[in-house]
Amino acid sequence: NAGVTQTPKFRILKIGQSMTLQCTQDMNHNYMYWYRQDPGMGLKLIYYSVGAGITDKGEVPNGYNVSRSTTEDFPLRLELAAPSQTSVYFCASSWETSSSYNEQFFGPGTRLTVL
Amino acid sequence: AQSVTQLGSHVSVSEGALVLLRCNYSSSVPPYLFWYVQYPNQGLQLLLKYTSAATLVKGINGFEAEFKKSETSFHLTKPSAHMSDAAEYFCAVSDNTDKLIFGTGTRLQVFP
Numbered sequence: 001n002a003g004v005t006q007t008p009k010f011r012i013l014k015i016g017q018s019m020t021l022q023c024t025q026d027m028n029h030n031y032m033y034w035y036r037q038d039p040g041m042g043l044k045l046i047y048y049s050v051g052a053g054i055t056d057k058g059e060v061p062n063g064y065n066v067s068r069s070t071t072e073d074f075p076l077r078l079e080l081a082a083p084s085q086t087s088v089y090f091c092a093s094s095w096e097t098s099s100s101y102n103e104q105f106f107g108p109g110t111r112l113t114v115l
Numbered sequence: 116a117q118s119v120t121q122l123g124s125h126v127s128v129s130e131g132a133l134v135l136l137r138c139n140y141s142s143s144v145p146p147y148l149f150w151y152v153q154y155p156n157q158g159l160q161l162l163l164k165y166t167s168a169a170t171l172v173k174g175i176n177g178f179e180a181e182f183k184k185s186e187t188s189f190h191l192t193k194p195s196a197h198m199s200d201a202a203e204y205f206c207a208v209s210d211n212t213d214k215l216i217f218g219t220g221t222r223l224q225v226f227p
Contacts, residue, residue, distance in 0.1 A: 004158070033214075040124060042205060042217040043159075058214070090158055103149070104215060106158035 001026050004107035006091050012113045013081040021076040021110050023091030031094045032074040033104065034058075034066065036087040043090065049074055081114045088112070117142045117210045121218035129226050134178075134193040136221045138206030141187065147209035148189045150180055153220075154202045162204070165189060176200070201225045 007022045025032065030051045035043040045058030049068040063085060065077040074093075078085060088111050092104040122137040140146055147166055151159040163174025170182045176199075180191045191204060206218040 040219060042219040043215075044217075045214060048214065092159075103161045103164065104159075106151075106160070108158045109156075 003027065004091055004093055004105050006089075006107035006110050008110060009108070010111045012115060013078075014115060015081060015083065017081050018077070018079050019081065019112075021078075021089055021091075021112075023074045023076070023107060024072050025074075025091075025093040025105070026072065027093060027105065028071060029093035029095055029105070030071065031104075032068065033092040033094075034064070034074070034076045035090045035092065036060065036085075037090060037109075038087050046076065046089075078112075083114050086112060086114045117146065117208050117216050119206045119208050119216060119218040121206050121221050123221055124219065125222050125224065127224040127226060128196045130198055131195050134191070134196045134200065134223065136191040136204050136206075136223065138180075138189045138191065138218060139187050140189060140206075140208045142208060148180075148182065149207040149209070149215065150174065150178070150189075150191050151205045151207060151217075152202050153205065159205065162191070196223075196225045198225050198227065 004025045033048045034046040037043050044060045047066040049055045055066050088109050090109050091107040094104045095102045118141045120139045149164045150162040152162050153159045162178050163172045165172050165182045173179045178193045203220045203222045205220045207215040
């Protein structure tokens with residue numbers, strides 16, 4: 001199993017450009033998440049999904065959009081890139097469960113710079 | 116709302132010394148607690164997790180953590196640091212909706 005894969009690894013965008021960060025998992029997990037990591041701030045949840053066709057906002061959703069058409073894929077869209085979106089983005093997935101102790105598996109991250 | 120506080124954004128130890136990384140949580144319900152490790156330029160990996168089965172939890176690479184309800188703490192320890200332990204460590208708490216709340220992280224440096 002490849003686990004959680006993310007593309008691209010690095011990207012530089014100009015202000016106002018748009019892009020999609022790709023995330024795919026091959027573990028048949030229903031739950032998927034997008035985080036951003038800024039120095040000294042830990043990880044902040046952007047959006048998450050509990051299954052195909054279902055998405056919900058996290059702590060910092062402004063400026064981003066997501067979709068979940070399949071179990072495997074959970075792309076994150078930036079429509080109008082701003083310097084404040086310079087960050088490292090991580091995708092994660094976990095098992096569906098009625099409790100909350102299941103591990104999240106993380107991808108290797110996408111380092112995005114907006115100039 | 117649940118939260119975690121990691122005391123000390125940077126910790127430095129000598130190789131062979133005790134590692135102690137501190138985490139305190141805030142929760143109105145019995146929490147699920149996690150420690151993740153992030154090596155340079157990589158994603159996060161689970162070190163260990165507390166799910167109420169035992170208060171002393173053993174994880175990978177010789178790390179362990181003890182859940183202390185009276186102190187609302189879940190500190191991470193390792194008896195003897197290795198150079199390979201140099202990384203950033205994150206404490207996280209579950210808010211019972213399958214979302215994790217992460218602390219701000221502690222960067223561990225190990226000196227020879």
